Amino acid sequence: xxxxxxxxxxxxxxxxxxxxxxxxxxxxxxxxxxxxxxxxxxxxxxxxxxxxxxxxxxxxxxxxxxxxxxxxxxxxxxxxxxxxxxxxxxxxxxxxxxxxxxxxxxxxxxxxxxxxxxxxxxxxxxxxxxxxxxxxxxxxxxxxxxxxxxxxxxxxxxxxxxxxxxxxxxxxxxxxxxxxxxxxxxxxxxxxxxxxxxxxxxxxxxxxxxxxxxxxxxxxxx
Numbered sequence: 001x002x003x004x005x006x007x008x009x010x011x012x013x014x015x016x017x018x019x020x021x022x023x024x025x026x027x028x029x030x031x032x033x034x035x036x037x038x039x040x041x042x043x044x045x046x047x048x049x050x051x052x053x054x055x056x057x058x059x060x061x062x063x064x065x066x067x068x069x070x071x072x073x074x075x076x077x078x079x080x081x082x083x084x085x086x087x088x089x090x091x092x093x094x095x096x097x098x099x100x101x102x103x104x105x106x107x108x109x110x111x112x113x114x115x116x117x118x119x120x121x122x123x124x125x126x127x128x129x130x131x132x133x134x135x136x137x138x139x140x141x142x143x144x145x146x147x148x149x150x151x152x153x154x155x156x157x158x159x160x161x162x163x164x165x166x167x168x169x170x171x172x173x174x175x176x177x178x179x180x181x182x183x184x185x186x187x188x189x190x191x192x193x194x195x196x197x198x199x200x201x202x203x204x205x206x207x208x209x210x211x212x213x214x215x216x217x218x219x220x221x222x
Contacts, residue, residue, distance in 0.1 A: 037050065038064065041053075113206075
């Protein structure tokens with residue numbers, strides 16, 4: 001079998017720096033520097049050196065001491081970028097599964113049926129409706145006030161009198177209050193739509209969990 005040796009000076013420097021960062025002693029550094037590794041390259045040629053290129057050594061890496069002879073240990077091949085990405089995606093999927101499992105447990109602990117979920121939805125919507133009604137009541141009052149202030153300003157103008165600054169300020173204030181109430185009502189309507197969507201998802205998930213438990217005795221799909 002062909003043996004191909006890699007240049008040592010650059011790899012030894014990198015390896016030595018890494019070991020120093022790990023806090024190894026001088027004796028340990030010397031022992032590590034005397035070691036060399038052999039592996040099968042991408043082209044099937046047996047190669048030796050200090051560092052194994054990513055993706056090579058798929059059949060394992062043999063580590064030899066300074067005295068040669070038999071390998072003193074075997075190491076796993078250096079992972080490729082694809083290997084690292086696969087591990088990352090697997091970890092991400094596991095984390096998502098754990099999160100879903102925790103959410104399912106919390107959902108079933110809080111609500112025992114779709115009826116309870118619908119009741120909770122109704123309560124939240126009713127609360128927002130009450131707050132919106134307060135906004136509408138305030139808006140109606142300010143609209144009446146604004147009508148009166150504008151009528152007063154029109155009377156003064158017809159009489160050829162100047163509109164006092166405080167009257168103009170009151171008109172602006174009433175108009176601003178009306179617009180604020182309108183914005184608050186619109187915001188609550190948007191919030192209601194969001195809540196309906198959230199509860200629809202909860203109801204569907206609770207239905208899946210209940211059906212899975214009743215038919216198979218297993219957990220619903222994550």
